[in-house]
Every structure is written in structure tokens, then in C-alpha cells.
Amino acid sequence: MSPRTSLLLLLGTALAAGCGAAPSTSGVPLALDVMIDRAVLDELGAFQVVVLPDGQSRRCGELQRTCLNQHVKPDEALVLEDSNGKEARALRFPAGLDRDGAQELAVDIPVGRDYVVIIEALSRTNPPRFLGSSCNYLETVSSTRNDPLIAAPISLVAVECDPTFAP
Structure with missing residues (x-):
């Protein structure tokens, strides 16, 4: 298995979807800050993280x-690992926003260049519904320290599809 590094995801809510901040150069582990529209907060059940090469x-x-999953084949996604050692091409994390509207997630991704990080907001229903997503270009992941990645806001769309990503 190739060397991996941790991607720390910080998820936050706001009254309306806002703009992500510019990337910082502080040299801390990768961090991600996502804005969620308050209108879907009651429906929010989980976040699904997928990283694609190229x-x-x-x-x-x-x-x-x-x-x-309607745009890419499952084997196009990189294999990720969560803090419990679970590996998958799409990792799901239950929405558990704190009172400030933030949530931290840890994801190990392979060291490399030229990635795109997709974070999908999923509903609580079974099967889950797609509530929207954030798409973020990631130039480099190093085996040492990484600059934080501030995510684009989640774009809310009215689309009926099952976001389940095949293993």
C-alpha cells in the first residue's frame, strides 16, 4: 500500500451556503470547512467523502x-481510510455537527498530486437522498505536513438519486 496522510475534514453550517475561504499556507494537516444551507440541516444524515485522481x-x-456515482466508475476513486482503519472508495460519516455547526472528520488519503475531493451531503432516509455536494481541487498531498484545504460550499440541488457508492 502506498504512503498515506491524514486529511482532517472540518464541516460547518451557516444560515445559507456561503463561499469557502482561500487556502491557507500555515503548514497544518489538511482541513476542510464546508458550509451547509440551514434549510436542509434537519434532513442531513451523513457526509460521503470521495477522492478522485486527475x-x-x-x-x-x-x-x-x-x-x-452517476459520473464516475467506482474503481476511479482512490481507496481512503478512516480513523478506525476502515478502507473504502467512499467513506461515510454520520452528521454530528456541534452547537457551533462544526464537525471534524479524519481521512487518510494516498500521497500524490492532482486530486479532486468530493463531499456529498446525504439525507437520513433509507436509501439516502443526495442533498448536494462540494467539489474541491487538491494539488498535492505530502507524507509530511499539508496546507489546509478550505472546501467550496455545498451546492444544493433538487435531484432524486441514491448516492450509494459501490465498494
């Missing part, structure tokens, strides 16, 4: 229109 060749606008 990031610059991908169009975020297209990837965000519907469930990611």
Missing part, C-alpha cells in the same frame, strides 16, 4: 449536478 481534468460543475 483532478484538473475533471469539471466540478458537472460532478456536483447529481450523485457522484
